[in-house]
Amino acid sequence: MSVHSQTRRVTVPDIRAHKGAAPVVVLTCYHAHTARLLDSHVDVMLVGDSLGMVMHGLETTLGVTLEMMIAHGKAVMRGAQKALVVVDMPFGSYEESPEVAFRNAARVIQETGCTAVKLEGGSRMAATIHYLTERGIPVMAHIGLTPQMVHVKGGFRTVGRTEEDWPLLLADAQAVAEAGAFAVGVGGMAEPLAAKITAEIPIPTIGIGASPACDGQVLVMEDMLGLNPDPPKFVRQYAQLGPAIEAAVQAYARDVRARAFPGAENVYPMKKAR
Numbered sequence: 001m002s003v004h005s006q007t008r009r010v011t012v013p014d015i016r017a018h019k020g021a022a023p024v025v026v027l028t029c030y031h032a033h034t035a036r037l038l039d040s041h042v043d044v045m046l047v048g049d050s051l052g053m054v055m056h057g058l059e060t061t062l063g064v065t066l067e068m069m070i071a072h073g074k075a076v077m078r079g080a081q082k083a084l085v086v087v088d089m090p091f092g093s094y095e096e097s098p099e100v101a102f103r104n105a106a107r108v109i110q111e112t113g114c115t116a117v118k119l120e121g122g123s124r125m126a127a128t129i130h131y132l133t134e135r136g137i138p139v140m141a142h143i144g145l146t147p148q149m150v151h152v153k154g155g156f157r158t159v160g161r162t163e164e165d166w167p168l169l170l171a172d173a174q175a176v177a178e179a180g181a182f183a184v185g186v187g188g189m190a191e192p193l194a195a196k197i198t199a200e201i202p203i204p205t206i207g208i209g210a211s212p213a214c215d216g217q218v219l220v221m222e223d224m225l226g227l228n229p230d231p232p233k234f235v236r237q238y239a240q241l242g243p244a245i246e247a248a249v250q251a252y253a254r255d256v257r258a259r260a261f262p263g264a265e266n267v268y269p270m271k272k273a274r
């Protein structure tokens with residue numbers, strides 16, 4: 001019998017069951033405190049390789065390593081009791097072969113305790129998605145704008161803006177669904193195509209800068225909280241934590257410099273002599 005917490009964690013079949021039903025709420029998360037805050041409000045926390053930019057100040061996601069993903073995955077798992085946690089496979093850890101992908105994805109699952117991994121790519125990754133899911137590793141696919149292809153594509157560009165591009169993108173979505181992915185992230189995609197894909201494949205589509213018709217949405221948490229001074233255009237901000245943090249730090253610095261800082265006697269009052 002398990003000695004672990006009694007809280008029921010969201011499962012892969014739970015997420016699949018959102019197809020055509022209530023939208024799936026997904027946010028990225030990279031550390032334990034925010035995982036605790038998010039836990040009762042989201043269905044899925046994605047430990048995205050966007051943490052390379054957000055947490056480590058990298059220019060792209062390409063410098064993110066398996067060790068970084070595992071370290072942040074462990075931190076999120078310490079804070080998340082209920083939400084399903086998905087950890088991104090970083091660039092170079094899964095593309096070479098299904099066997100390499102399995103070895104690295106198994107490490108992610110074993111060392112972090114997360115439920116699933118996410119990897120980028122459509123038709124070209126279908127054999128790998130099939131190999132992983134057949135061997136017990138649930139996979140969230142990621143098609144459309146895939147940030148790990150930044151150098152091949154020459155930047156981050158919305159896909160599917162001309163109808164000629166649609167058949168290949170639709171084929172990507174169908175291929176990952178047929179391969180066994182339980183959901184698919186749809187990144188930076190023209191709205192009508194994202195809506196068409198959502199209508200045509202049997203697994204939930206999770207949009208980021210795609211379409212409100214998707215079966216769920218994901219945002220980078222720091223973007224929606226106003227911590228990124230230059231967020232992507234499609235991001236709706238629900239708070240302005242950047243300016244709030246700056247104001248708090250300014251007030252703290254002012255107090256320290258004015259020696260207006262509470263002394264320890266306020267916290268631990270001196271005992272009266274008898």
Ligand code: KIV
Pocket residue numbers: 028046047048049050051088142185187208218220
């Ligand atoms: O790494 C990430 O945060 C992602 C999102 C863009 C979905 O993959």
